Amino acid sequence: MIGAPPGQTLAAPADRRDKRRAFITPEGIDLELRIASAGARLAALVVDLMILYASLLAFYLLMVWLALDGGKDGAEIFWLLGSFLMRNFYFIGFEMRQRAATPGKRLLQMRVVARDGGRLTADAVVARNLIRELELFLPLTMLGFATAEDMVTGWIAIAGFGWTAILSFFLLFNRDRMRIADLIAGTWVVEAPRTKLSLDLTVGGQDGGLVFTDAELGVYGVFELQELERVLRGSDEVVMRNVADTIRLKIGRPVAEDDSVFLHAYYRQLKLRLERGLLFGKRRANKFAAD
Amino acid sequence: MSGAPISAFDRAEAAAAIDGPAFSTRRFRAEREGDWIEFERLLTTIEKGSAASLSSDELLQLPVLYRATLSSLSIARATSLDRAMLDYLEGLAKRGYFVIYGVRTSRMRRLGKFFAHDWPAAVRSLWKETIIIALVIILGAASSWALVASDPQWFFQFVPEGMSSGRDPNATAEYLRSTLFDPPGDEPLHRFATFLFTHNSQVSILSFALGFAFGLPTMMLEFYQGLSLGAMLAVFAGKGLGLEFGGWLFIHGTTELFAAALSGAAGLRIGTAVVFPGARDRMTAASMAGRTAGTAMVGVIIMLIFAGLLEGFGRQLINDTGVRYAIGGAMLTIWCGYFYLPRRRRA
Numbered sequence: 001m002i003g004a005p006p007g008q009t010l011a012a013p014a015d016r017r018d019k020r021r022a023f024i025t026p027e028g029i030d031l032e033l034r035i036a037s038a039g040a041r042l043a044a045l046v047v048d049l050m051i052l053y054a055s056l057l058a059f060y061l062l063m064v065w066l067a068l069d070g071g072k073d074g075a076e077i078f079w080l081l082g083s084f085l086m087r088n089f090y091f092i093g094f095e096m097r098q099r100a101a102t103p104g105k106r107l108l109q110m111r112v113v114a115r116d117g118g119r120l121t122a123d124a125v126v127a128r129n130l131i132r133e134l135e136l137f138l139p140l141t142m143l144g145f146a147t148a149e150d151m152v153t154g155w156i157a158i159a160g161f162g163w164t165a166i167l168s169f170f171l172l173f174n175r176d177r178m179r180i181a182d183l184i185a186g187t188w189v190v191e192a193p194r195t196k197l198s199l200d201l202t203v204g205g206q207d208g209g210l211v212f213t214d215a216e217l218g219v220y221g222v223f224e225l226q227e228l229e230r231v232l233r234g235s236d237e238v239v240m241r242n243v244a245d246t247i248r249l250k251i252g253r254p255v256a257e258d259d260s261v262f263l264h265a266y267y268r269q270l271k272l273r274l275e276r277g278l279l280f281g282k283r284r285a286n287k288f289a290a291d
Numbered sequence: 292m293s294g295a296p297i298s299a300f301d302r303a304e305a306a307a308a309i310d311g312p313a314f315s316t317r318r319f320r321a322e323r324e325g326d327w328i329e330f331e332r333l334l335t336t337i338e339k340g341s342a343a344s345l346s347s348d349e350l351l352q353l354p355v356l357y358r359a360t361l362s363s364l365s366i367a368r369a370t371s372l373d374r375a376m377l378d379y380l381e382g383l384a385k386r387g388y389f390v391i392y393g394v395r396t397s398r399m400r401r402l403g404k405f406f407a408h409d410w411p412a413a414v415r416s417l418w419k420e421t422i423i424i425a426l427v428i429i430l431g432a433a434s435s436w437a438l439v440a441s442d443p444q445w446f447f448q449f450v451p452e453g454m455s456s457g458r459d460p461n462a463t464a465e466y467l468r469s470t471l472f473d474p475p476g477d478e479p480l481h482r483f484a485t486f487l488f489t490h491n492s493q494v495s496i497l498s499f500a501l502g503f504a505f506g507l508p509t510m511m512l513e514f515y516q517g518l519s520l521g522a523m524l525a526v527f528a529g530k531g532l533g534l535e536f537g538g539w540l541f542i543h544g545t546t547e548l549f550a551a552a553l554s555g556a557a558g559l560r561i562g563t564a565v566v567f568p569g570a571r572d573r574m575t576a577a578s579m580a581g582r583t584a585g586t587a588m589v590g591v592i593i594m595l596i597f598a599g600l601l602e603g604f605g606r607q608l609i610n611d612t613g614v615r616y617a618i619g620g621a622m623l624t625i626w627c628g629y630f631y632l633p634r635r636r637r638a
Contacts (some may be wrong), residue, residue, distance in 0.1 A: 010312030025361065025388055025392075026392075026455040027358065027361050029361045029364060029365055029384065031384060031385050031388060032381065033385070073560055076482060077481060077485045079480050080482075080485045080486055081485050081488075081489065083449070083489075084313070084488075084489040084492065088492075088496065088592075095408055097340065098337060098338050098340060098390065098393065099338050100389070100393075113389075115578070119392060119393055120393070121582065121586040122401065122405075122585075122586075123409075123413075123581075123583070123586040123589075124578075124581070124582055124585065125585075126585035126586070126588060126589055127581040127582060127584060127588070128581075128585075130496050130499060130500060130574065130585065130588055131500045131503065133493075133496045133501075134497070134500035134501060134503065135500075135502045136341075138497065138500075147472050148508065167503075176333070180503055183574065183577055183578070184503060184561055184577050184578060185578060185579035185581045185582070185585065186574075186575075186577075186578025186579070186581065192385060192386070193378065193381075193382045193385075194382060194386070195375070195378050195379045195382050196379070197324065197327060197328065197331075197376070197379045198375045198376075198379070200317060200320055200321075200373070200376070201373070202316075203317060204318050205323075208554070222372055225372055226372065226374040229373065229374055230374070233375060243583075269374070272315075274372055275315075275316055275370060275371065275372055276374070277568075278369065278370055280368060
């Protein structure tokens with residue numbers, strides 16, 4: 001099947017707030033892509049625009065500085081051509097690269113993905129970025145007109161701005177957070193987290209002779225275990241103390257050992273217990289679920 | 292409970308408590324994390340764009356490590372409760388997927404394919420829309436010509452004062468002739484060419500982008516372009532300079548107006564796909580139209596570079612009307628041949 005998309009996406013989930021989208025690879029694994037939030041998209045755009053204009057300005061100043069006598073002309077050409085190329089090809093150039101993300105998107109850990117699960121093609125990247133003209137630069141131009149012209153054309157410009165602004169905020173009105181350009185190019189923007197492999201908390205360290213009984217371990221489920229993991233990785237003393245005290249109170253143990261030793265030991269044994277449950281097909285979601 | 296028989300299950304559990312279970316997520320991770328770290332290293336190299344620096348052994352390892360990672364992920368999802376490790380594996384699998392199933396051809400190959408096949412094919416498939424937009428431009432030009440020819444005062448409705456720079460119905464024939472053949476006084480040619488290129492490209496991109504709104508704003512923009520064209524034509528023709536103005540326009544206009552028509556056609560294609568999606572659903576139709584149109588738009592920008600050069604340099608340096616027509620005609624022939632000549636199907 002040449003040309004068929006290797007991965008495939010399934011229908012959006014019923015819950016509107018659920019940002020996960022099933023994405024099955026040819027190997028049959030669901031990668032569970034998550035749609036990037038509107039806030040992250042905006043932040044990435046701001047970062048990109050800042051980079052874009054800062055580099056343009058830096059180059060312009062460099063050209064003016066280099067142009068010694070009457071060479072101001074060169075700087076002006078550079079400005080015209082440079083701002084045109086940057087405005088249109090900054091986004092296209094970066095999104096056509098391997099990571100399919102502009103520096104702003106990389107910073108916010110996102111990437112552009114073809115909606116049908118196929119590979120992201122150059123024409124899709126071009127289409128989604130040329131339409132940026134309509135969504136971003138046209139409203140700004142309209143606003144510029146509104147302030148520059150007299151009242152009558154000013155009002156027309158404001159109406160134009162309103163119309164284009166509706167297009168700009170299109171992304172807020174659909175659950176896949178697609179810009180109009182994404183819709184037309186057949187793309188969406190998903191989270192692309194780059195996490196480091198962190199330490200295995202069950203390796204090393206001693207339980208300090210602490211052994212918890214089944215009843216003591218039976219009070220919590222997976223949710224609590226993973227919250228405890230977060231606390232241990234954060235290793236904030238105050239938080240650890242609070243959590244340790246809560247657990248001690250709940251299982252009725254005296255404060256006898258160091259908080260960190262206590263929590264690590266409890267985490268290890270609880271994890272072992274719950275994972276053994278998993279092997280037997282039992283997944284206890286949280287402390288309210290039946291054991 | 293003493294005296295009751297000890298079940299096999301209880302014995303296994305007792306053994307597990309002493310030696311640790313036969314399968315443990317700790318052992319699972321210890322056995323496999325070397326592969327993950329190696330896979331991550333290769334991915335980082337490729338994502339930095341230096342895939343060429345990988346040895347052939349490493350390249351052969353890549354798909355193996357990718358499948359190992361996916362396998363680890365599905366085992367970990369079923370057996371492990373280590374959130375940090377699951378997040379890591381999910382992130383790694385996603386990065387791996389997009390590298391393994393991502394771009395399969397080199398940049399030069401893609402570029403070659405664009406010029407040899409994609410660009411002309413995209414333009415060919417837009418032929419209906421191109422004809423419609425061309426008719427819209429001609430309609431605009433014809434109507435403003437007719438109006439200005441009957442009453443010169445109409446001219447000022449169509450062409451803003453800043454753009455005409457004195458080339459209006461009140462100008463003398465000598466002045467009009469001078470605008471056609473004298474190079475613009477103080478402005479250097481390369482700056483003029485640059486300005487024309489960036490301005491025209493921005494207009495074309497806009498007319499493409501506006502196509503989304505059912506293609507109507509695109510057609511309005513193209514009609515407007517035709518209006519100012521026709522009005523100017525009427526002014527020059529009224530003073531007996533029609534042929535000369537034609538040459539002045541033709542040298543770059545065949546390329547520039549062709550590009551303008553194509554950008555409008557690309558926009559219109561998207562607009563019509565949204566309104567009339569046919570057998571496909573609206574989203575699919577729009578995205579398919581968007582891809583064809585995107586390819587055509589890259590071509591339009593290349594055409595506009597040529598148009599800017601012809602207008603900025605060619606027109607200012609060549610003052611012979613015959614040569615101007617010849618160059619404009621040659622460009623038109625080249626473009627039409629490149630886009631529309633039938634060619635052998637690719638294997």
